[in-house]
Amino acid sequence: MDKVDKMDRADKMGNLDKVHKMGNLDEIERIELAVVGGGPAGLAAAVKAAELGLESIVLFERDNFLGGQLVKQTHQFFGSKDQYAGTRGIDIAEELTDKVRKEAAIEVKTGAVVQGYYEDAVIGYLEDERFQKVKPEKTIIATGAAEKMLSFPNNDLPGIYGAGAVQTLMNQYGILPGEEILMIGAGNIGLIVTYQLLQAGVKVKAVVEATDKIGGYAVHATKIRRAGIPILTKHTIKEARGDSKVEEAVICQLDENWNIIPGTEEILEIDTICLAVGLTPKIDLALQAGCQMAYVPELGGDVPVRDEDLEMTEENIYIAGDAGGIEEATAAILEGELAAINAVRAISGGGSDLEAVYAEVSEKLADLRRGPVGEEIRSGLKKARGDENAGRDRYSRQRRYSK
Amino acid sequence: MDENDIIICRCEDLSLAEIREVIEEGYTNIDEIKRIIRLGMGPCRGGTCLQLIDRVLAEYQGAGRDEIQMPTNRPPVEGIKLKEIVGDAVER
Numbered sequence: 001m002d003k004v005d006k007m008d009r010a011d012k013m014g015n016l017d018k019v020h021k022m023g024n025l026d027e028i029e030r031i032e033l034a035v036v037g038g039g040p041a042g043l044a045a046a047v048k049a050a051e052l053g054l055e056s057i058v059l060f061e062r063d064n065f066l067g068g069q070l071v072k073q074t075h076q077f078f079g080s081k082d083q084y085a086g087t088r089g090i091d092i093a094e095e096l097t098d099k100v101r102k103e104a105a106i107e108v109k110t111g112a113v114v115q116g117y118y119e120d121a122v123i124g125y126l127e128d129e130r131f132q133k134v135k136p137e138k139t140i141i142a143t144g145a146a147e148k149m150l151s152f153p154n155n156d157l158p159g160i161y162g163a164g165a166v167q168t169l170m171n172q173y174g175i176l177p178g179e180e181i182l183m184i185g186a187g188n189i190g191l192i193v194t195y196q197l198l199q200a201g202v203k204v205k206a207v208v209e210a211t212d213k214i215g216g217y218a219v220h221a222t223k224i225r226r227a228g229i230p231i232l233t234k235h236t237i238k239e240a241r242g243d244s245k246v247e248e249a250v251i252c253q254l255d256e257n258w259n260i261i262p263g264t265e266e267i268l269e270i271d272t273i274c275l276a277v278g279l280t281p282k283i284d285l286a287l288q289a290g291c292q293m294a295y296v297p298e299l300g301g302d303v304p305v306r307d308e309d310l311e312m313t314e315e316n317i318y319i320a321g322d323a324g325g326i327e328e329a330t331a332a333i334l335e336g337e338l339a340a341i342n343a344v345r346a347i348s349g350g351g352s353d354l355e356a357v358y359a360e361v362s363e364k365l366a367d368l369r370r371g372p373v374g375e376e377i378r379s380g381l382k383k384a385r386g387d388e389n390a391g392r393d394r395y396s397r398q399r400r401y402s403k
Numbered sequence: 404m405d406e407n408d409i410i411i412c413r414c415e416d417l418s419l420a421e422i423r424e425v426i427e428e429g430y431t432n433i434d435e436i437k438r439i440i441r442l443g444m445g446p447c448r449g450g451t452c453l454q455l456i457d458r459v460l461a462e463y464q465g466a467g468r469d470e471i472q473m474p475t476n477r478p479p480v481e482g483i484k485l486k487e488i489v490g491d492a493v494e495r
Contacts, residue, residue: 062481116478124478131488149451151419153408239404280454287476295469301454302473400472402434 031056033343034123034136036114036285039068040329041321042142043096044336045343050103052344052354057106058134060125062113066100067093068144070329072167075192078217083330083368090171092329114143117288121316138316138343141286142336145279145300145322150184153239159246163193163276170200178272182249183207186231188328190276191220197274198227205268208235208251210258238265240273249273279326286323289314293399298380299325302399305386309342310335318343325384327377334365411459412452414445422456426463433460433474443474446482 032054035046038061046059065071073089084092100106112127122135147162149155161169161177163185169175181202183194186209194204207224212233214221221231234254241248253264280301283293291312292305303325310318318339321332341358369377406420417440425439433456436442442456443449457471464471 113481115480115483118478126479126481126483126487129484129487130490131483146450148454149413151409151411151455153404153406155408156410156413156416239408282450284448284476284480288478293473399469402472402475 028122028133028135031058031134031136032138032347033057033340034134034139035059035142035340036123036139037061037068037142037144037321037323038063038066038108038110039142039144039321039332040070040092040096041144041323041332041336041339042068042140043093043100044333045140045142045320045340046106046336047096047099047103048337048340048357049344050105052341052357053348054344055105057103058136059100059106059108060112060114060123061108061110064111066097066108066110069164070096072164072171073329074171074196077330083334083364089329092333096333114285117285117317121289137347138318140318140320140336140339140343141304141323142320142332142339143282143285143323145281145326147275148278148280148301150237150275150277152237154241154246157240157242157246158244159242159271160240160273160275163189163274166193166274167196170196176200176202177274178270179203180205180270181272181274182237182251182268182270183274183276184237185209185215185276185278186221186233187215187276187278188217188220189279190274191216191224193274193276194224194229195220198224198229204229205270206251207231208237209233210236210254236260237273246271246273279322281323281325283323286312286317286319287401289317291317293401294384294386295399296325296380296383298376299327299384303380303384305384305398307385310339311342316346325377325380331365331368331377334361334368337361338365411455412442412445414447414451415441415443417442417452419459422459426460431460431463432472433457434472437474448480449474 033049035042038059046057049057070089070093076086076088077084109127112125114123114125116124122133124131124133147164166177169177181197181204183190183204186207190207194207197204214231235251236254238250238252240246249268249270251266253261255261281303283302283304286304291314293302294305296303304312304319306312306319310320312319320335320339338361345354407418409419411417411419411422425436430436430439437444443452457468460471461468
């Protein structure tokens with residue numbers, strides 16, 4: 001081995017040493033609060049935490065813009081006046097984003113993907129093509145949801161979209177997904193997207209819904225029916241057909257056991273199928289943190305077990321918005337605020353001001369979930385909270401995950 | 404209905420027929436199926452297929468969906484290049 005080679009090697013060893021040091025906890029930047037996700041829940045959480053006096057908050061968003069799903073929501077919201085009723089989702093996104101940008105305590109990282117939640121509560125994230133770490137005292141997970149898929153023959157043909165993708169194309173980029181569409185799912189998303197497609201001049205052939213009732217608000221359903229579009233309950237898609245893209249959809253009727261009733265098949269000529277069959281929480285980080293999960297269909301599937309204050313079964317980590325259970329943007333905003341209040345309380349101790357804000361936000365959230373519309377959510381949340389007297393680790397309906 | 408045409412895992416292009424094949428060979432939990440045919444190991448990290456596979460397994464086991472054990476969730480959440488982890492600390 002000659003001298004140059006030796007030096008080269010020594011130099012590389014030195015550099016390797018640097019790599020190992022990346023794991024040294026003392027060298028990791030510390031912050032008070034990390035908020036993962038720049039949608040309604042995350043934005044609201046960051047703003048509230050700053051308003052309540054935290055000084056180092058980092059807001060992570062994987063997209064290059066803030067607002068999450070709100071930026072696609074061109075329709076006006078329902079509900080009470082002080083909860084954005086009559087305001088379009090996209091305007092709510094702008095309002096919340098402005099507030100975030102005005103707070104000096106919030107460092108906004110867009111285009112930053114949180115890749116992992118590690119032991120010792122360290123967050124690893126990818127920004128500017130570099131994997132970096134930060135150690136927050138508290139973390140709020142507001143990662144939102146992912147769309148569910150259906151299994152039917154040829155479900156991978158081009159022209160089959162999730163409703164989120166259709167909204168992105170149409171409302172965010174001004175591109176029509178197709179000309180003749182079959183909508184699957186009559187929940188609020190299915191109905192709202194159907195109406196938006198109609199407004200954009202797309203022909204919607206039918207809306208099919210597997211259950212026996214329309215899940216979305218009657219107001220939306222009425223508008224669609226008035227436009228002459230059939231909403232077929234107890235119907236599903238049997239298969240998609242086409243060579244290189246979707247050309248036909250076979251729909252059929254279901255009996256009370258969800259079996260296809262033979263002879264009820266009907267062929268629709270379409271070039272696009274839109275799936276609006278529900279969302280499921282994005283729970284990756286909560287799982288990595290070791291939090292317990294419960295299978296709660298009312299909330300979209302596996303959700304983290306959490307207490308009233310939105311803290312999960314591992315300490316220092318809170319959940320807010322769709323990541324904890326599928327609800328609406330207004331609920332996500334309030335949950336974000338609530339999680340922030342609780343995180344601040346845990347960091348800086350309580351105070352009468354804090355308690356007043358806590359009471360106010362909890363009351364708003366309870367209001368929103370009151371009445372028949374909120375019944376499913378209330379029942380789901382009860383399951384997700386488990387037996388409150390049983391302590392952190394004794395949730396009876398825990399979903400098993402491999403360790 | 405041809406189950407070869409029903410795609411369960413889009414990232415790894417796995418059909419329901421292929422999944423049934425390994426289940427019938429005796430690989431009856433998601434962790435095993437993952438290791439044998441890479442179910443859920445593509446870019447979406449199981450985001451789509453895990454919502455479909457537990458129902459398939461529940462049917463075989465005569466169990467509820469919520470009784471099916473889910474696989475370990477590990478970092479990274481999305482694909483990441485080795486270069487992005489080590490940076491320029493190690494060349495070549």
